[in-house]
Amino acid sequence: MKTTIIMYTIFSLGLLSFTALNPISEDKYIGDWEMVVEETPEGDISLTMTITLDDEQVYSGELTTSEGNYSLENLSIKEGNLLAYFVYQDGDFELSGTFDENEFTGEIYGMDMTFTTNGKKVEE
Numbered sequence: 001m002k003t004t005i006i007m008y009t010i011f012s013l014g015l016l017s018f019t020a021l022n023p024i025s026e027d028k029y030i031g032d033w034e035m036v037v038e039e040t041p042e043g044d045i046s047l048t049m050t051i052t053l054d055d056e057q058v059y060s061g062e063l064t065t066s067e068g069n070y071s072l073e074n075l076s077i078k079e080g081n082l083l084a085y086f087v088y089q090d091g092d093f094e095l096s097g098t099f100d101e102n103e104f105t106g107e108i109y110g111m112d113m114t115f116t117t118n119g120k121k122v123e124e
Contacts (some may be wrong), residue, residue, distance in 0.1 A: 027053055028121075029077050033104055035119030049104075049119065051075070063095075082106065 033049040047065045049072075054060065061072035063086060072084035072095065080099045085092065088110070095117070097106015102121040107114050 028102075029053075029059070029082075029099060031124065032122040033119045034122055035104065035117055037108055038116045038118070040113075040115055048122075051077075 029051050030053050031051065033051070035047050035049055037045040037047065045065060047063050049061060049063055051059060051061045059075045059077055061075045061084060063070040063072065070086045070088055072086050075082070075084040077083075077099075082095065082097050082099065082104070084095045086095065087093070091111045093108055093110030095106060095108050097104050097117060102123075104117070104119040104121075106117045108117055109115075
């Protein structure tokens with residue numbers, strides 16, 4: 001009986017230390033999001049928004065289009081709401097929106113224009 005208790009204790013302590021050293025990321029915002037920016041002067045634009053989270057729990061992100069990559073500056077996500085800024089063709093733009101499960105709805109605003117943006121998370 002003592003052997004069983006000792007083995008159980010060792011196993012439990014090992015499991016707890018592994019979990020503490022290797023936390024499982026459950027942040028549902030991290031990853032790639034396939035998106036469409038609707039009715040721009042160039043038509044609908046498909047892009048991928050990639051969101052990452054560093055060791056200090058700070059978000060960063062990037063938009064990838066057929067024309068190139070655009071870094072998301074001052075990216076914040078609070079209570080399911082995203083706000084970020086980026087530069088496109090020498091213009092300053094703001095991306096804002098809301099996450100609902102695996103869907104994103106929002107707007108891109110810049111140069112006195114607003115465009116609807118919708119997307120879905122890419123399942124891994």
